[in-house]
Amino acid sequence: DAANAFLAACKSVAADKENRVVIIAGEGRAFMAGGDISAFQGPADEVRKHVPTIMEPLHEGLEILAGLPQPVIASLHGAVAGAGMSIALSTDLAIAADNAIFTLAYSKLGTSPDGSSSWTLPRLVGLRKAMEIALLSDVYDAPEALRLGLINRIVPAADLASETEKLARRLADGPTFAYGQAKALLRGSLDNSLHDQMEAEAKAFGACIGTKDFAEGVNAFLAKRQPTFTGK
Numbered sequence: 001d002a003a004n005a006f007l008a009a010c011k012s013v014a015a016d017k018e019n020r021v022v023i024i025a026g027e028g029r030a031f032m033a034g035g036d037i038s039a040f041q042g043p044a045d046e047v048r049k050h051v052p053t054i055m056e057p058l059h060e061g062l063e064i065l066a067g068l069p070q071p072v073i074a075s076l077h078g079a080v081a082g083a084g085m086s087i088a089l090s091t092d093l094a095i096a097a098d099n100a101i102f103t104l105a106y107s108k109l110g111t112s113p114d115g116s117s118s119w120t121l122p123r124l125v126g127l128r129k130a131m132e133i134a135l136l137s138d139v140y141d142a143p144e145a146l147r148l149g150l151i152n153r154i155v156p157a158a159d160l161a162s163e164t165e166k167l168a169r170r171l172a173d174g175p176t177f178a179y180g181q182a183k184a185l186l187r188g189s190l191d192n193s194l195h196d197q198m199e200a201e202a203k204a205f206g207a208c209i210g211t212k213d214f215a216e217g218v219n220a221f222l223a224k225r226q227p228t229f230t231g232k
Helices: 002-015 044-067 083-090 117-125 127-136 142-148 157-172 176-191 194-209 212-222
Strands: 022-025 072-076 079-081 093-097 101-103 153-155
Touching: 002 044, 022 157, 044 083, 072 083, 072 157, 079 083, 083 101, 083 117, 093 142, 093 157, 101 142, 117 127, 142 153, 153 157, 176 194, 176 212, 194 212
Parallel strands: 022 072, 072 093, 079 101, 093 153
Antiparallel strands: none
């Protein structure tokens, strides 16, 4: 099913050490309009047994993506709803077509969120707004999603693939190890004290010093030229 296919794709990406950037995109009319609601019909005990077969691989895949050193980009179009919105919120950067629409939708089914959205949403928009988005399940267009901080940029729908590729290329040409350290620092920052966070910064900076990209970045800066990073 889709959840296990998602997990398999995440494992495959993580296993390929040559990857410099990861893009998550949807095919067809939408990024992802949510899960198969018909799977939740039937006696509560049966549904309760079935849900982990969907939720557990989804959550395992999201943890893999969050822990990757490579930046993960969501390329969004059409409906970004339910678990689709949860996945989009979990990524490091999000670029959206101007036709994208967003809704968390879980409350409309009488359930609470999954897919890490209860963790990511308040970190992106603040607790008060997160409560509104989760409890009311309103629909937001791309400009409102940008204003709220749910996405990073909007592009014309016809340009989504090329603009996503352009952003991915820019990141792929960057200092991959340093990106991974920055990603870990930022994702862990809200769970750390100031002292512990600065200690983590010092450790990460020290690790970056040992890379070829650090030496290249320093030399390029001093020589007033553009650096050529190799991700090493």
